[in-house]
Amino acid sequence: MRNKNLLYAQSGGVTPVINATACGLIETARKNSRKLGKVLAGKDGILGILNEELIDTSKESKTAIAALRHTPGGAFGSCRFKLKGIEESRAQYERLIEVFKAHNIGYFFYNGGGDSADTAYKVSQISARLGFPVQCIGVPKTIDNDLPITDNCPGFGSVAKYVAVSIKEASLDVASMASSSTRVFVLEVMGRHAGWIAAAGGLAQQKKGDPPHVILFPELLLDQAALLQKVDKAVQTHGYCSIVVSEGVRDQQGRFLADSGRRDAFGHAQLGGVAPVIAGMITEGLGYKSHWAVSDYLQRSARHVAAKTDVDQAYAMGKAAVDLALQGKSGVMPVVVRTSDKPYRWKVGEADLAKVANREKMMPRRFISADGFAITAAARRYLEPLIRGEDYPPYGRDGLPKYVQLKNLLVARKLPVFEV
Amino acid sequence: MRNKNLLYAQSGGVTPVINATACGLIETARKNSRKLGKVLAGKDGILGILNEELIDTSKESKTAIAALRHTPGGAFGSCRFKLKGIEESRAQYERLIEVFKAHNIGYFFYNGGGDSADTAYKVSQISARLGFPVQCIGVPKTIDNDLPITDNCPGFGSVAKYVAVSIKEASLDVASMASSSTRVFVLEVMGRHAGWIAAAGGLAQQKKGDPPHVILFPELLLDQAALLQKVDKAVQTHGYCSIVVSEGVRDQQGRFLADSGRRDAFGHAQLGGVAPVIAGMITEGLGYKSHWAVSDYLQRSARHVAAKTDVDQAYAMGKAAVDLALQGKSGVMPVVVRTSDKPYRWKVGEADLAKVANREKMMPRRFISADGFAITAAARRYLEPLIRGEDYPPYGRDGLPKYVQLKNLLVARKLPVFEV
Numbered sequence: 001m002r003n004k005n006l007l008y009a010q011s012g013g014v015t016p017v018i019n020a021t022a023c024g025l026i027e028t029a030r031k032n033s034r035k036l037g038k039v040l041a042g043k044d045g046i047l048g049i050l051n052e053e054l055i056d057t058s059k060e061s062k063t064a065i066a067a068l069r070h071t072p073g074g075a076f077g078s079c080r081f082k083l084k085g086i087e088e089s090r091a092q093y094e095r096l097i098e099v100f101k102a103h104n105i106g107y108f109f110y111n112g113g114g115d116s117a118d119t120a121y122k123v124s125q126i127s128a129r130l131g132f133p134v135q136c137i138g139v140p141k142t143i144d145n146d147l148p149i150t151d152n153c154p155g156f157g158s159v160a161k162y163v164a165v166s167i168k169e170a171s172l173d174v175a176s177m178a179s180s181s182t183r184v185f186v187l188e189v190m191g192r193h194a195g196w197i198a199a200a201g202g203l204a205q206q207k208k209g210d211p212p213h214v215i216l217f218p219e220l221l222l223d224q225a226a227l228l229q230k231v232d233k234a235v236q237t238h239g240y241c242s243i244v245v246s247e248g249v250r251d252q253q254g255r256f257l258a259d260s261g262r263r264d265a266f267g268h269a270q271l272g273g274v275a276p277v278i279a280g281m282i283t284e285g286l287g288y289k290s291h292w293a294v295s296d297y298l299q300r301s302a303r304h305v306a307a308k309t310d311v312d313q314a315y316a317m318g319k320a321a322v323d324l325a326l327q328g329k330s331g332v333m334p335v336v337v338r339t340s341d342k343p344y345r346w347k348v349g350e351a352d353l354a355k356v357a358n359r360e361k362m363m364p365r366r367f368i369s370a371d372g373f374a375i376t377a378a379a380r381r382y383l384e385p386l387i388r389g390e391d392y393p394p395y396g397r398d399g400l401p402k403y404v405q406l407k408n409l410l411v412a413r414k415l416p417v418f419e420v
Numbered sequence: 421m422r423n424k425n426l427l428y429a430q431s432g433g434v435t436p437v438i439n440a441t442a443c444g445l446i447e448t449a450r451k452n453s454r455k456l457g458k459v460l461a462g463k464d465g466i467l468g469i470l471n472e473e474l475i476d477t478s479k480e481s482k483t484a485i486a487a488l489r490h491t492p493g494g495a496f497g498s499c500r501f502k503l504k505g506i507e508e509s510r511a512q513y514e515r516l517i518e519v520f521k522a523h524n525i526g527y528f529f530y531n532g533g534g535d536s537a538d539t540a541y542k543v544s545q546i547s548a549r550l551g552f553p554v555q556c557i558g559v560p561k562t563i564d565n566d567l568p569i570t571d572n573c574p575g576f577g578s579v580a581k582y583v584a585v586s587i588k589e590a591s592l593d594v595a596s597m598a599s600s601s602t603r604v605f606v607l608e609v610m611g612r613h614a615g616w617i618a619a620a621g622g623l624a625q626q627k628k629g630d631p632p633h634v635i636l637f638p639e640l641l642l643d644q645a646a647l648l649q650k651v652d653k654a655v656q657t658h659g660y661c662s663i664v665v666s667e668g669v670r671d672q673q674g675r676f677l678a679d680s681g682r683r684d685a686f687g688h689a690q691l692g693g694v695a696p697v698i699a700g701m702i703t704e705g706l707g708y709k710s711h712w713a714v715s716d717y718l719q720r721s722a723r724h725v726a727a728k729t730d731v732d733q734a735y736a737m738g739k740a741a742v743d744l745a746l747q748g749k750s751g752v753m754p755v756v757v758r759t760s761d762k763p764y765r766w767k768v769g770e771a772d773l774a775k776v777a778n779r780e781k782m783m784p785r786r787f788i789s790a791d792g793f794a795i796t797a798a799a800r801r802y803l804e805p806l807i808r809g810e811d812y813p814p815y816g817r818d819g820l821p822k823y824v825q826l827k828n829l830l831v832a833r834k835l836p837v838f839e840v
Binding site (some may be wrong): 013014016044045047071072073074077078079080081132161164165166168170172173174175176179180181185187203204230273275276285286291292293294295296297298300301302303304305307309339384387388389390392395397398399400401403 | 430433434436460464465467469490492493494495498499500501583584585586588589590592593594595596597599600601605607623624626631695711712713714715716717718720721723724725727729749804807808809810812815817818819820821823
């Protein structure tokens with residue numbers, strides 16, 4: 001009997017290192033070709049599986065696959081598409097199993113956040129029930145760092161590094177000019193419900209008084225008077241004030257400051273633009289000239305300033321996923337286990353998908369200072385190892401990073417068209 | 421007689437590499453200590469000179485000065501403060517000369533853009549007229565790349581690299597998700613009147629069809645219908661559309677799309693926030709989900725992704741400024757002279773400050789494609805060498821760049837207080 005093929009899909013917002021996970025997974029599968037078939041990949045994630053658009057990664061050269069390690073974005077495409085409950089979306093689950101059958105899939109790897117872990121878990125259940133058992137492995141990925149059990153999520157560390165480096169650099173700029181020009185700089189970062197990314201900005205504060213002087217977390221409702229007082233104090237003390245604000249900051253009534261009213265496919269509010277709101281509030285309230293930046297996708301694609309810890313862990317998750325498959329496991333997810341803070345040590349562990357699915361890990365309140373505008377020593381101890389190390393992509397003669405573009409050739413269809 | 425001291429001041433918006441120029445200048449002066457005195461620096465630029473707040477750079481270690489080469493921001497502080505005409509601002513010019521006299525200044529180096537070249541030129545005239553001739557040397561710096569005579573301006577190349585790398589990375593992100601999520605991404609960059617920085621985004625387009633698909637230049641009034649058509653075409657062809665927009669884009673009536681109504685100390689409009697305007701226009705007009713980023717100060721402080729060409733040239737300008745001083749020159753500015761495109765070669769030249777002062781070098785129309793939304797081969801030939809090479813700062817164990825913070829000790833005052 002032919003070895004069973006592997007099916008890999010990327011899900012949700014991409015990260016600077018999700019392709020490093022794909023690299024680890026494909027390279028490990030190729031090393032085990034005596035036991036494993038090809039690695040196929042869903043074009044644009046699970047939508048590609050439902051549409052039977054399956055990319056044959058065996059058509060990609062060894063060099064191209066190796067280059068995934070340093071290429072941001074999602075090399076096979078990703079999507080925001082959530083399968084609902086098994087009863088509600090039975091036809092879709094059945095279609096997945098049909099596609100698995102048609103393409104001799106024995107292993108399904110779903111690389112994403114909490115929603116994806118939930119889907120992978122449901123697929124593992126239904127595949128057994130429908131008589132075509134497939135080993136389903138979740139593979140962690142999210143810049144939001146909000147998956148439970150794993151110490152941290154691949155993708156987060158590089159975004160954290162981007163934010164910490166960026167606010168450090170921009171603060172040097174503001175500090176240079178503050179005596180006669182801009183006094184306040186506001187950098188908006190992602191993190192809808194959990195302040196992990198905003199907290200990472202606090203790492204730039206290497207000693208007391210260093211910027212950022214204010215961090216605004218989505219965990220706390222904004223106290224405008226306290227903010228203005230804090231900003232004014234920073235300007236009086238340091239000559240300027242440097243601020244990191246989470247896109248998810250809410251007012252005293254619990255409304256997002258930047259709510260655009262639009263929602264994404266998962267029903268989450270689509271945010272953006274809180275930085276100008278905060279900057280305007282400060283300029284109006286205190287009279288200081290302000291500047292603001294919104295890093296948006298830049299932060300989650302900035303592979304050029306990725307953290308080596310993060311790249312290594314992302315790769316390790318891909319490798320571990322195949323290792324778990326080879327051990328016959330299903331309904332599990334490899335995770336990062338921190339075994340020591342100082343020196344920082346980690347190893348690969350394993351979690352039940354059922355325990356990962358649909359649970360957001362919030363940032364503990366003890367990571368936020370008493371006044372609500374900074375991170376604590378405990379947060380620093382947790383966060384700092386995650387941004388360690390540099391892992392530059394190779395650059396071409398033209399001064400640009402050499403990111404790979406895969407051929408992404410599809411395998412021949414075997415099934416009728418399916419209406420997603 | 422004691423050797424005359426050097427006085428250095430940084431002016432206007434800082435850059436990722438203005439300190440590399442300071443490094444070149446101070447290191448070269450130190451090497452010539454038999455002929456030259458100390459290097460003093462105006463705290464916060466020319467304001468510090470008027471206030472007799474002079475930093476004694478001789479108190480800084482060799483290591484600290486060397487670290488300026490890789491530290492963004494303005495290490496001695498900068499300011500937006502323009503001296504007016506000699507008649508109008510006579511008291512200020514006279515104060516400068518008084519400070520020069522009191523501190524045995526023989527050489528004045530003003531590191532800035534067009535306004536600063538103008539000031540340096542005027543100081544060179546008035547110092548002779550007031551019987552205390554000081555050699556005045558302009559030192560080029562501006563991310564706007566709008567100084568005449570010099571082939572390019574130190575600071576621009578690194579911002580150009582930041583923009584090209586960022587739009588390349590963010591486009592990979594958008595491309596991954598476009599089938600089910602964001603279709604259009606808009607990155608706002610600086611460049612008030614000249615589209616040099618926006619044009620640099622075009623370098624990310626390494627082959628036909630690559631992003632960015634649209635560049636909006638401040639040189640052309642925005643044709644909204646043509647823009648929407650172009651965006652729609654890109655989405656139909658590539659699945660998504662990636663856009664770089666200059667903060668200085670204007671509507672058909674010539675009004676800045678992002679005019680906040682505020683003005684800086686030079687009387688320039690303070691801009692920001694055109695990206696959300698463009699994104700909203702597209703989402704409303706075409707229905708595509710859009711995302712936007714405003715890079716603001718991040719782009720001009722991103723030393724972590726500086727171009728080696730730029731760092732080398734910035735350093736060379738500082739060195740050349742001292743060399744010109746040693747040759748007895750005044751009223752001049754070192755410039756970058758391009759001697760060959762392929763292979764790219766450059767050398768240091770020299771320009772009269774009178775010819776540099778108050779002249780903006782606009783981007784030639786032939787650098788913009790016929791349809792107005794892209795750069796031409798000529799632009800690419802000019803721009804590409806400027807982003808070449810990587811020149812990473814050293815990083816600490818904590819994952820952050822090791823940027824230097826100088827002691828910035830002031831020399832003792834010798835003069836009465838002056839009301840600027």
